Amino acid sequence: MDKISPAGTTGDLTVYVFSFNRGVFLENCLNSLLACDIQAPVTVIDDQSDDPHTQEVLERFKKDFRIVTAGKASISEHKTGGLYNNMRFAFQDAVAKGKQYALFLQDDMQLVRPVMDADLAAASAFFKANPNAAELHTCFMKRFFRDRDQQLARLDASGEAYLRPSDYPGFSGYSAVGLFDVERFSQLFGDLQQGEYANNEFAQKQGIQMGISARPFMMWLPYPISHRGKKRNIPLQIVEAVGGCGFYPFDIMPGHKVDELLNRDRTDHPYAEDWLQCPTLKPTPVWSFAGGLSNLLARGGIRRRIGAFLLRVRYG
Template sequence: MTPPSLDVAIFSYNRGAYLKNCVESLQRNMPGVRFTVYDDGSDEPGTLAYLQSLGENVRHMKSAGEDRHGGYYNNMQAALDATQADYLLMLQDDLQVVRPFAQEDLSRIHQVFEQSPITVFISPLFMKGSKRAYFQQRYQPDAGLRCYRWSADPQESGKVPQKYADIAVLHVARLRQSGWRFAGSEEANGALANTLFGDMVQVAEPWVFYVPEEPAYRGRVLTFGAKLAVKMAGNTVKSFQDMSAQASVTFAQRDLSVYPFAEDFVDTVDPTVRKPYKFNAYRTRWLPLILNKLELLGRRLWPR
């Protein structure tokens, strides 16, 4: 039997150093996997130079609007339309592949999909240590398929991440057969998935996580607070150390009562980065956080 195939789509905008970190981590830990960068009209010189170095692995997309996510969901649809693989891993440029991805990992994903015919989205992400109680209350281990399944009160009003998340492994054929078209927000996609599919599954051995303290774009621009935070923190990628092959094996053999929180298994290269990890640079200091909130409030009250 032909093994299942996997493509990777990476979505990028004006964060060249982060994109480079993402791509290089992919090449180290998922060698041979085909990837395409969907760039949403970057114009920052360093980002453009790196995109050019990737050659045919880049598709230059024209943003469909100036909303919070730019053309992100249109680009996701383009990636889904273009792939010829069985499964498609969706990544953003501020993510890092933090451990070796083995054939066993792909086989387990395939097994989950095969035995869960209404499953379309599988999360490859480590869980956030800042939300320990949330994940432990809402996900329960499935020892048979070695994954975690949503188990919260069905009356709970969250469709994200119960049904959908932007970062996921997608079952391409099932999405196409359903006539799926990405909506303009994560919440709207969660609501759509709720009408079509079963719950999203969380892998037991994730291999991807968000790089901490990254510059967060809103409406395709950085707020003054976000720019200030980056300067205060130092304009460098707070990248992770790769998990060793032996550590990865030990991780895969652990009891599922030990949840895969990133802070418990993955360390940053810079030891001064604090845990639990924070994922927008402006959240690490009070002044940038306040300035960011004030600017976003001003945008809502006085739109251009």
């Protein structure tokens, strides 16, 4: 496979991993970067984890990656803690390093194949063809949204990404993870809003589009554990236990499967459930990647009914 080499386009790329108190997930994420031979510089930004395992993982990987402990966030969200404070730091850091592209991952994600020169060449073609785009989402698509995306997501002019319309009922202009054109992001967004929904709403109002890569190379792990208010309270733990949350890492894709993915008909959207192998997870037709009640809804059957009931109780 045509991996990135230090003499190639990797000089334009820097990678950031955002971490908080999920040691086993973080370890898997960082191991995937090593297994996929990522050669771009990697910075792990930890949101002041106090979990002993997470702290041990951070210490162990100091030999491989730059580790940064975040300062106290000026604004902390209930769902994501100080993530957006840390993302602002990452953008500033990428600018200071003179990097064109910044790849953002979270600790409950992993690479599933090597990043190639051709992947960044495709990203360059996408950004050139779409001056109103600042991000290429480099994850696989989710089968949960299949019907919606089959109808609405279309290949862009470069043939390297799918675009959703600005009135798409979901994320069409921004995601907290993926490949950002650093200068373009500053031009179009100015600065980050606080939270994923706020940034996506801003993008939709401004006509900013996000590409969904036809050449995905990373993904969230299915049915992850999550935090709310940087804590795992008893109700959340119960909901996630019933929803079958846990640690379900992906196999790294074998070479022949990567070739099949990259050479497929591009009208075939790349859904995670169709392409990725998760050997420790009992097969289910649709995966959840969000934690909390989302896992109950994705499991189907009585668990879906329980999740729907709890949603009605929460939102009335």
